[in-house]
Amino acid sequence: MTTCTACGADVSLHDDLEAGEIVDCTTCGVELEVIETAPPVLDRAPELEEDWGE
Amino acid sequence: MTTCTACGADVSLHDDLEAGEIVDCTTCGVELEVIETAPPVLDRAPELEEDWGE
Amino acid sequence: MAGGASTAATTDADDTTAVTETAAAETVTASVIGASGFAGGELLRLLAGHPNFDLQQATSRQRAGKSIGSTHPPLRGTELRYTEPTELESVDVLFAATPHGVSMGHIDAFFDAADTVVDLSADFRLDTAAQYDEWYDGHDAPAYLDRAEYALPELNRENLPGADLIASGGCNATATILGLYPLFEHGILGGETGATDGDGAGEPGGDEQIVVDVKVGSSEGGAGGGAASSHAERSGVVRPYAPTGHRHEAEIEQFLGTSVAFTCHAVDMVRGASATSHVFPDAPVSKGDLWTAYRECYEDEPFVRLAAGGSGVYRYPEPKAVAGTNVAEVGFELDPSNGRVVVFSAIDNVMKGSAGQAVHAANIALGFAETAGLDFAGLHPVGSP
Amino acid sequence: MAGGASTAATTDADDTTAVTETAAAETVTASVIGASGFAGGELLRLLAGHPNFDLQQATSRQRAGKSIGSTHPPLRGTELRYTEPTELESVDVLFAATPHGVSMGHIDAFFDAADTVVDLSADFRLDTAAQYDEWYDGHDAPAYLDRAEYALPELNRENLPGADLIASGGCNATATILGLYPLFEHGILGGETGATDGDGAGEPGGDEQIVVDVKVGSSEGGAGGGAASSHAERSGVVRPYAPTGHRHEAEIEQFLGTSVAFTCHAVDMVRGASATSHVFPDAPVSKGDLWTAYRECYEDEPFVRLAAGGSGVYRYPEPKAVAGTNVAEVGFELDPSNGRVVVFSAIDNVMKGSAGQAVHAANIALGFAETAGLDFAGLHPVGSP
Amino acid sequence: MAGGASTAATTDADDTTAVTETAAAETVTASVIGASGFAGGELLRLLAGHPNFDLQQATSRQRAGKSIGSTHPPLRGTELRYTEPTELESVDVLFAATPHGVSMGHIDAFFDAADTVVDLSADFRLDTAAQYDEWYDGHDAPAYLDRAEYALPELNRENLPGADLIASGGCNATATILGLYPLFEHGILGGETGATDGDGAGEPGGDEQIVVDVKVGSSEGGAGGGAASSHAERSGVVRPYAPTGHRHEAEIEQFLGTSVAFTCHAVDMVRGASATSHVFPDAPVSKGDLWTAYRECYEDEPFVRLAAGGSGVYRYPEPKAVAGTNVAEVGFELDPSNGRVVVFSAIDNVMKGSAGQAVHAANIALGFAETAGLDFAGLHPVGSP
Amino acid sequence: MAGGASTAATTDADDTTAVTETAAAETVTASVIGASGFAGGELLRLLAGHPNFDLQQATSRQRAGKSIGSTHPPLRGTELRYTEPTELESVDVLFAATPHGVSMGHIDAFFDAADTVVDLSADFRLDTAAQYDEWYDGHDAPAYLDRAEYALPELNRENLPGADLIASGGCNATATILGLYPLFEHGILGGETGATDGDGAGEPGGDEQIVVDVKVGSSEGGAGGGAASSHAERSGVVRPYAPTGHRHEAEIEQFLGTSVAFTCHAVDMVRGASATSHVFPDAPVSKGDLWTAYRECYEDEPFVRLAAGGSGVYRYPEPKAVAGTNVAEVGFELDPSNGRVVVFSAIDNVMKGSAGQAVHAANIALGFAETAGLDFAGLHPVGSP
């Protein structure tokens, strides 16, 4: 378990985590980049200016 | 003016027509390929299985 | 203040000038009975933008005294107020957009007030009192049935000049007839006997099974409201509302000379009627034959547009492509696996299906340009209009 | 008889008993391939609420690593993340909700990972490679065609127990077949020859012209998107999108033993498929005959509800009455003027038309209660769901 | 944490345990007054799927004698018929889903028939007769006001166990209060004085200008119908229907201890209410502060789900993500340019906004599992539900 | 053959007479860049029906060679085909309806081809390169910023005659500014300092907190498509898509001289933008004061219509009442409980919000009648247009 940098909730991570992988926080949904794996360190992933509707 | 091979209507074409160009018939909408240019000969363009809604 | 209506007002003023200059026939006076309804409101809108009509009265019993813009937003700012239908003043033309049964009960009063009556209801569409006994609850004024001309101008415009009682074709009937007519006209259906002769009295066709599956918007039901047509109940439906026995079958049969197996569904749109007709010609036809039939029937028609394949998003007729216009889109496809021809036709029921068709017919009857007042080409994109 | 809330109530009781009685077989593991799509997302939702399935993996190539709730709001808060379809772990059951062609290409890998494969695509629905040559672009794994059981449980549930490759019936085919089947079963159509025998290989019927006019929602197109299916272009349509030649004809013909004249329209809803079938029986039938036929076929079915007239707003089948449920509404009307029977059937394409039907079939195959996980009864009012 | 499928899963497990442990109190009898309406129909649906309620009667004056499925498609096949509200039999719990003013006029009769009354109208939500004089047309049974407990369980569940007159919170008020409450609770708004104390009687807040801009679906208007709410007039609207002076302001003010500047728009959906609250805290806050406030208030709530940015299509609360469920989505965003906090909250007005909230409150009052009967997680995709 | 375009042609013919009478300058040539998009298609439609424009070219890179009717149904039957934007011929006026960033990159080429450029994008709306650095990604052609005139004719028509680079106002900005402007103009907001002076450079206002809550249709996103804007995902939403930080804030601030707290929601319609502005004037105002302010500003405006209460169904501004028109509806209500003024404004984003406003501005710049080509008054009933 690691803490989400955006909302502070716990983020559950799977075992064979790789650095650079992108996961999202299941509480707040932000995308987090795996910076280090042991122990896991997460940081806000660079925001893709993804179109989401307009 | 050339005749559409699908619906028989006249198709108006611009001057600097090139072979291989795709135009559509303004009556029936089918896409026509320019086979020859002087005089213009048109044939049904190969149907792209274009998604148009489902 | 602003908008459409004021523009229309200015136009009226100009036209008045024009009238003085040109000739008596140029501008005629008109009133609308049932003007607070959907078809009536559309008539008001069309007449306001029409170069040859000068609108006099708009009737509504429930809203008498209120301005017409209070009901119909496009007419906001217009000075005209609703009057009682019992207080008709003399005009050249009276348009009646009242529920079935009203016109037949007041037809004498209508002719007292006007030289020409254009009726949008079904009251004068059928040829004989017997048909009204069969399909409706009889007829109150059968003497007028002979005098009335059914109006579906693409098929019988030659009957309309000078007509003084015009029965504007019904919405679902118009969509269906426009779709099927070229097949009869070109002998693809109906054998040698089935063709119509323009006065609406076709010979009986063969024993074709013609299935017509119709989808319509909520404005066909009129402005009334009620629990079943509330937004919550009526949204998102594909609801069989007339599985069998729709009264428009009478009109279709009278015109095409063949009966149809007709089913109507309510779908989620406000304006629009779409008819899909499934037919099985006796002899094989090619897509080229179909193009020939439809192009010959409609290529000079100002209000029919063919769409039968092609490319892009809009390949076949669909109601939203004609919303707000007097255009009928007609198209077809051939099913090689069973020789079926599928015919699609799409109209705006409030326009080509009622008010637009009525103005079109009046234009012909009175000698105006056919397309006068009917030149709006529609919108793209548009949602569920 | 069937449907909604009563089913739910009964089910709860039954399941409790069942749970106490049985044992190890009770819970099986399952994964979903194509879980980010519409049918796959529905599977996730159903499995999460199912007493006998324990969800292991959900695959998506494009969203691997993201939580399943990021795509499907009903699953927000769930910890499960998408994995690559190449990293399948061993499970009891694999559901494949991938586009046509994917399952046939990976079927060996699927069976490496799982004992039972339930495929929602068309890849294993047809009996022979020849049919795939005719209707699709051939088949990559024809050896599996014999092994696969088509699943439309109301008609062939006896084939499903123990099946290890299940081809869940297609949405439009399901709606059409459920509507027409009682007519064949009761000899109203098809003469003595046309009846199906439960394994999907009906004898050829007579020369009936069966017209099937279908209206579908946008979710049938999947989660992809594109200019033609954008909200602005797709809203408010009655758009003929498969005028002829729809591939589901193959399934219908295989099951009913007769071909149909099939036309599909896109209308403005997201979930829902509605089939209106117009048929002309050789011998006259009464509405009572029809009720008998449909009741005998469906009165014990948990997921078929009859609606054929009655009163109130909802008189015939319509998609919004079954949205979110695994229920098919089926109804009919008789057209006395021409002997036509009009059959209406309505389903939710994402449920009874795909994910719900797949779970229903899996329930039978694995010996679970048929309605397990499928007891949601729907919403009223509901708009355009 | 909260929401959907995972809750459902957990719930099932818990309930099974609970069931085994407890006993006779397990099932109570219940009736619904106003059962033919939208909120009443939803109650019928929820009670039918609820493990602890046994439905006895459903009243409708207009449909007495008809089956409840004739009105509500999800209940088709159920044997229960509507009865007159004057023929109430004894039950444990009476749910009243009648228009404002009915319950207050019949409250004695309600208590004659039942031990516990759960009222969905506004009749017992306010604390004092004076408030009814100000916001409504006075009160017929002011003696009951003290006895009544307002029910918005997330904020005052401690008041509900054993309550015998429950006033279920209003739809727009619920959405608004759930959105703003954490800001008051954590002192971001309201200074030291504004926090609520759980009995609905907050201290007056500061002079914040809180703007609440609400968008609602057509089911908020009930099942009645009428020209203004007809499909043709109500489709596609963004219509200011309560620009100022909405009665729910009274509830909000009573609960939050501050008035709000409240405006309500009708939009094109059937189910759903969405409140966007724009607030300007006196002291600067960070997004982290907001997350802390909202997570602390709601992370253990089974029916609140936070959505405040993130990725994918569904980033902030929206009604269609919660349609059919008892979940409230709540989220927020910070406007760095002016220190504004924008709070979004979205509910299904027929569920969390009325019937679902009423069942939730009854569950607590009667000692059932809080989520019993309320575990539906919603649909994806879904259109305009 | 048929429909809109040909009708328009007839109209042109009539007008030609007029042209002959008046002066040579009467008709100018025009081309549209980005003509396959939504704003560009609307320009084509408007120019086709405009008495003073003669359309030369319509560009699309993706559809070059195809007819313009293949994309835009109202233009079916028109002979014009798309050309590449690199093959511009000389014209009097060039309309650019390309995404942000395109015009600034090609402005020299545009002026090589045309004397007057009317740009519909945001590329030339702001006064200074610094603003582009702040709100966008900088500017490629800052030298043109001084030359450009922002066009929101109701507020600054005096700047437009003779302008050769016109930056047509943005959709949401137009709705917002038209709603708030009379309050500043009449000193209800902004104290003595905040009034605009007509060139778009207002003095900074006071510290009013102006909350603007906007609801928009899907056509604002353009013709592109994508999963998030697919029909299934975009239907039925009330979705906060720009909770804060919308770029139109820059335009609003530049014009009104005050910043606004701006939030944008996507709702279920295709055409339409509706802005609800909540403001709290320092000094009390009456509803009469408001009427005076708005009437004085707008009573002579051809394209502004006031709606602020009244009777019937349409009491306040709403987008469907102006769909297809160049009209802005503006209205207001006073909240006596807190001194708030709520201002509603509604436009069709494809018309008054882009193409219509651009034509309006061009009409003024070129000395044509202001309303030329813009007289469509809208439809009633209409659904979700």
Ligand SMILES: NC(=O)c1ccc[n+]([C@@H]2O[C@H](COP(=O)([O-])OP(=O)(O)OC[C@H]3O[C@@H](n4cnc5c(N)ncnc54)[C@H](OP(=O)(O)O)[C@@H]3O)[C@@H](O)[C@H]2O)c1
């Ligand atoms: N809507 C369509 O798509 C459509 C298509 C084709 C044909 N039509 C035909 O057009 C006619 C009008 O349809 P609609 O949809 O516009 O109906 P509607 O919206 O219900 O309007 C009916 C109008 O008639 C008036 N009216 C009703 N009863 C009357 C009476 N006894 N005497 C005088 N006026 C009366 C009503 O106003 P007051 O009650 O205030 O007087 C109202 O103005 C019908 O015959 C219909 O079949 C309609």
Ligand SMILES: NC(=O)c1ccc[n+]([C@@H]2O[C@H](COP(=O)([O-])OP(=O)(O)OC[C@H]3O[C@@H](n4cnc5c(N)ncnc54)[C@H](OP(=O)(O)O)[C@@H]3O)[C@@H](O)[C@H]2O)c1
């Ligand atoms: N929608 C319906 O109403 C309906 C009804 C009946 C049957 N079906 C059938 O159900 C299947 C799924 O339909 P849908 O509507 O859910 O489609 P969809 O929304 O487009 O979803 C397709 C799913 O498959 C995945 N996928 C695509 N190509 C893949 C590949 N080559 N290998 C592995 N995964 C792949 C996609 O995710 P990634 O690309 O991220 O891997 C996505 O999760 C289709 O066969 C369809 O015919 C659908």
Ligand SMILES: NC(=O)c1ccc[n+]([C@@H]2O[C@H](COP(=O)([O-])OP(=O)(O)OC[C@H]3O[C@@H](n4cnc5c(N)ncnc54)[C@H](OP(=O)(O)O)[C@@H]3O)[C@@H](O)[C@H]2O)c1
């Ligand atoms: N709809 C919502 O979103 C919502 C949200 C929160 C709260 N509520 C509240 O819930 C209540 C019901 O709302 P609704 O939308 O469901 O209304 P509705 O659809 O109009 O239903 C009202 C019900 O009450 C019955 N009824 C009406 N007058 C009655 C009377 N005098 N005595 C006995 N029964 C009567 C009606 O049936 P008969 O006329 O046949 O008896 C009908 O069953 C209202 O108080 C409303 O404020 C509704």
Ligand SMILES: NC(=O)c1ccc[n+]([C@@H]2O[C@H](COP(=O)([O-])OP(=O)(O)OC[C@H]3O[C@@H](n4cnc5c(N)ncnc54)[C@H](OP(=O)(O)O)[C@@H]3O)[C@@H](O)[C@H]2O)c1
């Ligand atoms: N939609 C509205 O409501 C609205 C309102 C106000 C202002 N606007 C502004 O109007 C402009 C157009 O918006 P829209 O909604 O119409 O967008 P759209 O539907 O996406 O259309 C964009 C058009 O520009 C063309 N295009 C794209 N990139 C181009 C390039 N690099 N060079 C040349 N042509 C290019 C496209 O065709 P090809 O790719 O085939 O060339 C298409 O014709 C935008 O600046 C928008 O901000 C729109």
Ligand SMILES: [Zn+2]
């Ligand atoms: Zn987080």
Ligand SMILES: [Zn+2]
């Ligand atoms: Zn052609």
